[in-house]
Amino acid sequence: MIFDSLKNSALYYPVSPRLEKAFGFIASTDWETMEPGIHELDGKDIYVNVMEPELKKPADAKLEIHDAYIDIQVLIRGEQETFGWSERADQAAGRIRCREGYPFLRR
Secondary structure, X not given: OOOOOHHHHHHHHHHOOOHHHHHHHHHHOOOOOOOOEEXXXXXXOEEEEEOOOOOXXXXXXXXXXXXXXXXXXXOOOOOOOOOOOOOHHHXXXXXXXXXXXXEEEOO
């Protein structure tokens, strides 16, 4: 997990060739006018899922696992968002899959 500012995005381009395009889109988009839903930038390889969820309290949030893609999260408005994390080795037991197909960990 990386916590950083968009101004440092070039540091992460070597991680994946798709990050430069994704960060460029994030920086150049008027997010206040972007409609909720999925917006493809490069087919299914790079897409944006604009959501307006209610933020969860830490006790109510589940830990996500991302094996096949990089998840970039941007808070557009509202209170400061925080993210929890844990080393995968510490989460050996309890893998489950939610109905959308994304793996989560039991607490």
